[in-house]
Amino acid sequence: MQVQEFLERSAERFPDKAALIAGSRRFTFSDIDAQGNRLANFLSGCGIGDGDRVVVLLDNCPETVISIFGVLKADSVFVVINPSVKADKLAYMINNCRAAALITHSSKWSTALKAAIDSPSLKTVLVAGDTDAILEREDGGGFPFEAHGWDEALGGSKVVTPGSKAIDIDLAALIYTSGTTGHPKGVMLTHLNIVSASTSITAYLENRADDIILNTLPLSFDYGLYQILMAAQFGGTVVLERSFTYPYAVIELLKREKVTGFPIVPTMAAILLQMKELKKERFEHLRYITNTAAALPASHINGLRKIFEGARIYSMYGLTECKRVSYLPPEELDRRPTSVGRGMPNEQVYLVDGDGRMIDEPGVDGELVVRGANVMKGYWELPEETERMLRPGRYPWEKVLYTGDIFRKDEEGFLYFVSRRDDIIKSRGEKVSPKEVENVIYELPDVIEAAVVGVPDEILGESIKAFIVLKRDSELTDKDIISHCMKRLEDFMVPKVVEFKEALDKTSSGKISKKGL
């Protein structure tokens, strides 16, 4: 089974059912399937296929969904990137995976062009939106790649389902995730990885074809991406929003579209709970809410239960490297509100001590290890990093995932998060590498030393704080530092607060010590 077959089968069973609702635009399963076919045939016509990577730089919109399935139908690998990424990082990722094509939107053209010019692997760039001004240049100046407008490209391609030569152990997606080294790593996922994870998750969420999911999470994030993939698998509808910026509009949408499933991260819960009049609303159709990416404080859980009476709340934990690890059955929430549950179907999870020995006793801290078909194949072209995370499992042919997170179990085997091994910050549910932010700050010549840490924040979970030592006569202000970061980093990575210091403490080996910051 390949991932695009989720869509193809749903299009056969429910051709005229609403698959995707995005603002005033509505698409049936057969609409998405047909557009996906056109895109796939267009890509093949450009010589793209056979495991080629296609980078997708778009906001949450129908074109992103069509791109995901179209790329898969063309036997290629989709790489959906956070839409607020800046040119340098975009170029890094395109070059890192030697992408053959880039799909983007006219509103992102200046970022996309800067990156594309520096990416020799790109053969084709497809641009949605208003492309008149952009494509005119093509005839005059000429780009090192072929640029096409979305409407014209799809309009001129066949709608017949392309034949596929790929099999389920072929790569389907690369999801770039922040790393401690400062450069993002591409998590490699096969069709089998995704089908397995999707099947497990939809089983424990008890998804049905009449589920309607409201997704405000970025599709570049596996949590958001899977809302689309899972809905395609069980034949449900996705109401797609670009962000959670206007919470009241999202509440209205929950009611108007009779949403049954609402995936959130704690930042969204915090924002919702600040709304003064939410208690008066009723959400009779809401069957479940899920939370992952960061822990939901007990106060938030209670707040959500008051507002969304009757909805089941699932606390979950996972990482991009295996999609999801665990979920807490809603009926356990009262008894164990701080647990993230036990492993999901068709998966085994266990804790190991420093010597790699399995820990059976409850209450003992250990590193969480995951075994299952949902575990990634590795990081794209990073054998050392891969070897650290994927280690030999029970049988000679298998690898298990060492998550790098420390947990403990209770008597019934329910898991409780203790701490991360590394110093990754979680802000708004997104991973932020302190080193990546520090590297950007160091680009400013007046900066002598920089240390970036996470600081507890009621809304963001953790907010980002930078401690900086400047050259003696520097006139740089905190706003200058933040402004520089905004130009170079995605929005969730930008420091909220900058503090200048005379000096930073060092460890005995001379490295900057973050203790006490």
Add this chain to the structure above:
Amino acid sequence: MKQVKEKFRCFIVENFMFGSDNNSFHDDDSFLEKGIIDSTGVLELVSFVEDEFGIDVKDDELVPDNFDSINNLAEYINTKSNVNG
């Protein structure tokens, strides 16, 4: 109205305008479309509206029609001020 628009323009340039590709934006440009203000940035904008203009922003008033451009913001302030006499 003009003064109100200027106040908002200053606030936005001061607090949000570093990352955009072009530093100029029109009074009717959508903040969302242009990526000028991100999702948690709107909360700062609400605080500014409440502190600077003494307005109590109701839940259902936090919508793009009232907040998503300089013009929309100015209209919103105007309406709320008139209502309050």
